[in-house]
Amino acid sequence: MKTIEQKGMYQKFPRSGKDTRVTHYCAGCGHGIVNKLVAECCAEMGLQDQTIFVDPVGCGVFTYYYWDAAHISAAHGRASAAATGVSRARPDAVTIAYQGDGDLGAIGFNNAFQAASRGEKFGCIFINNSLYGMTGGQMAPTTLEGEKTTTTPFGRDPALTGHPLHVCEVFNQLQAPVYIARVSVADTKRILQCKAAIKRLFEIQRDHKGYALLEILAPCPTNFRMDPLKAADFCKNEMETEFPLGTFRDVEKGVTPEAIGAQHQASAALEVKSVPHVASCAELFGVSDGVDAPPAEDDPSVPERRFKFAGYGGQGILSLGICVAEAARLEKRHTLWFPSYGPEQRGGSASCSVVVSGTPIGSPTVEHPDVLVCMNQPSYERFVGDVKKGGIVIVDASVPITKQPPEGVKLYQVPAIQMAEDFGVPKAANTMMLAALRAFKATGLDDAHLETALCASFKKKPQLVEKNRDLLHRAETALLNN
Amino acid sequence: MEEKTEGALPRPEIEEDSCKGCGRCVAACPKKCLSIQEHMNRMGIRPVGYMGTGCIGCAMCFYNCPEPYALRVVKS
Numbered sequence: 001m002k003t004i005e006q007k008g009m010y011q012k013f014p015r016s017g018k019d020t021r022v023t024h025y026c027a028g029c030g031h032g033i034v035n036k037l038v039a040e041c042c043a044e045m046g047l048q049d050q051t052i053f054v055d056p057v058g059c060g061v062f063t064y065y066y067w068d069a070a071h072i073s074a075a076h077g078r079a080s081a082a083a084t085g086v087s088r089a090r091p092d093a094v095t096i097a098y099q100g101d102g103d104l105g106a107i108g109f110n111n112a113f114q115a116a117s118r119g120e121k122f123g124c125i126f127i128n129n130s131l132y133g134m135t136g137g138q139m140a141p142t143t144l145e146g147e148k149t150t151t152t153p154f155g156r157d158p159a160l161t162g163h164p165l166h167v168c169e170v171f172n173q174l175q176a177p178v179y180i181a182r183v184s185v186a187d188t189k190r191i192l193q194c195k196a197a198i199k200r201l202f203e204i205q206r207d208h209k210g211y212a213l214l215e216i217l218a219p220c221p222t223n224f225r226m227d228p229l230k231a232a233d234f235c236k237n238e239m240e241t242e243f244p245l246g247t248f249r250d251v252e253k254g255v256t257p258e259a260i261g262a263q264h265q266a267s268a269a270l271e272v273k274s275v276p277h278v279a280s281c282a283e284l285f286g287v288s289d290g291v292d293a294p295p296a297e298d299d300p301s302v303p304e305r306r307f308k309f310a311g312y313g314g315q316g317i318l319s320l321g322i323c324v325a326e327a328a329r330l331e332k333r334h335t336l337w338f339p340s341y342g343p344e345q346r347g348g349s350a351s352c353s354v355v356v357s358g359t360p361i362g363s364p365t366v367e368h369p370d371v372l373v374c375m376n377q378p379s380y381e382r383f384v385g386d387v388k389k390g391g392i393v394i395v396d397a398s399v400p401i402t403k404q405p406p407e408g409v410k411l412y413q414v415p416a417i418q419m420a421e422d423f424g425v426p427k428a429a430n431t432m433m434l435a436a437l438r439a440f441k442a443t444g445l446d447d448a449h450l451e452t453a454l455c456a457s458f459k460k461k462p463q464l465v466e467k468n469r470d471l472l473h474r475a476e477t478a479l480l481n482n
Numbered sequence: 483m484e485e486k487t488e489g490a491l492p493r494p495e496i497e498e499d500s501c502k503g504c505g506r507c508v509a510a511c512p513k514k515c516l517s518i519q520e521h522m523n524r525m526g527i528r529p530v531g532y533m534g535t536g537c538i539g540c541a542m543c544f545y546n547c548p549e550p551y552a553l554r555v556v557k558s
Contacts, residue, residue: 003495004541005554021500021551027527028504032548039550066550188510188542195545221504228504312525347502347525376526398522417526 006036008043013065024062026346028228030129030218030235031059033185034194038098038125039067041198047206051094054083054122058100059133061343077108080115083122094205095122102132105141105165116211119176123201123212126167129220130239134343137223141165144242149223164242168215172248172257179204179212180248186219186236190245200250209252217243222345297332302358305444306366309433310351310383311375311396313341316430319457320373321352323434326453327445328356338364349378356445371442373433374399375416392442394433412440414479423471431468435475492539492557494532500552501529507543507553516543 012021025032042051051069055061057076064071074082074097083097097112104112104126112124131149132138138151142164146155156164168182179201183194197214204212217239219231226234247255307324311317318339328335334357342348353366368388374380374395381403387393389408395401397415405411416432425431431454437443438450454472458464494507494516501523507530508516515536523529530553539557547553 002557003554004539004544004557006550009550022502023549025548027502027548028506029548032550033546036545036548036550188546191545228506229509232506312527315526347527377524396526398526417522 008039024344026222028221054079054097056099056103080112087122097124101142123205129218178210178251182215184217186232296334299358304357307354308369310379313350314346320430327449330449336364439479498523498529503527506546510542510546
């Protein structure tokens with residue numbers, strides 16, 4: 001049987017549980033596509049036993065769980081420095097540094113640049129997604145002019161934060177590198193070009209020719225705040241305008257900076273277009289200013305109530321927890337909200353704990369919740385056994401009940417995901433769960449406060465406030481009628 | 483559907499629990515024979531599925547897929 005399937009990767013990725021082999025990347029992530037190509041090229045060229053990968057800090061950090069070859073993990077930005085050491089200590093090996101744009105373009109720029117200048121014998125794969133991914137989508141040196149990130153919420157303003165850094169063009173000023181190219185993984189044609197370029201990079205390293213840099217434009221759907229297809233389009237239409245694709249240098253093949261001409265030089269004239277807009281913290285994060293939320297008051301008659309919300313990242317689990325905590329704040333209760341999630345921003349397991357009490361709270365962690373809300377199967381299986389006697393479990397109806405809750409615990413199956421879809425707002429499954437919490441009187445908090453908290457959570461998107469309020473009421477009515 | 487197409491080659495094979503439902507393969511398929519399914523996988527994500535006919539074995543879906551083991555293409 002002839003199949004086209006993944007080569008060069010481990011069969012199981014132990015970080016994500018013993019039975020899965022799913023990466024930690026978000027849906028539609030460019031890293032995933034590049035990871036597959038790198039592993040495939042390495043395997044196809046028979047270099048797995050010779051290759052030493054130097055892994056970065058950032059979203060690309062876990063490649064050592066995936067690629068079946070030798071690995072060394074470097075400190076943030078130091079992959080090129082570590083790769084220098086590796087390639088000098090093991091001149092027979094194929095050394096490949098894998099870095100992102102926060103890693104290589106910002107904190108580690110000098111490490112990478114000087115290694116290139118010295119012509120160290122390793123290949124550097126540089127993933128450019130125009131922002132810091134893992135830390136939450138902050139501006140990176142490669143962020144496009146006008147691009148909105150969490151630290152440039154009004155768009156990157158060159159007057160305030162400078163112009164995008166063209167890494168390939170800058171490195172192309174150096175004497176030593178033998179190969180510099182920029183490719184993309186936005187569509188099939190580009191992915192196949194990218195594979196050819198990765199192969200070339202491995203070839204150069206296999207033959208120990210010198211320093212090679214391969215920049216790969218990659219979509220980051222999560223932090224672009226787009227769906228995977230729109231993110232790929234952004235990569236193709238916007239990023240490529242700023243960062244043109246092409247082979248800047250391939251000395252063996254006669255491609256040199258002189259031959260390419262001046263059109264790829266770093267952008268020249270600095271143009272000040274506007275006066276920078278400096279935002280306040282309250283404006284940026286939509287935090288309350290202390291007026292609408294009174295300080296907590298002690299009331300020993302109110303017992304401590306512990307909540308756990310769990311599902312996968314992107315289902316609005318953490319926001320649901322914030323809603324309940326905010327409602328408790330409005331009720332002048334002591335409250336703590338404590339999130340727990342992996343490095344992935346979407347798709348990984350996410351949970352949060354909320355404690356509400358009439359007296360000061362000792363610890364924000366919740367081992368035995370009174371109320372457990374689960375939106376998917378793994379989280380249900382993990383937490384259902386921990387619920388206290390007399391407690392409540394609310395679980396999405398799509399989850400098969402493979403495990404019964406402990407005795408004395410009430411189980412409600414709520415079709416939250418289905419209801420949200422039926423209402424035409426698939427993202428509002430967490431609002432459906434809030435409706436369930438209200439309908440089953442699970443929080444011990446005032447209904448009006450929960451509603452105010454829900455509205456407050458959409459402070460930054462005022463157009464969604466009324467919609468979610470309406471959904472909350474409709475869902476509650478539907479639940480109470482059933 | 484699955485039984486009927488068991489032997490038909492070429493065909494994509496999908497490991498539903500590894501699929502994150504991003505839709506890159508659906509957009510990349512030149513024959514438009516992949517689609518996001520109605521049911522959910524273990525994680526609560528709607529995975530991609532093969533419609534049963536139309537695959538030409540080009541493996542564009544495989545190369546566009548960011549997950550190593552979500553999709554493979556059986557050619558012969």
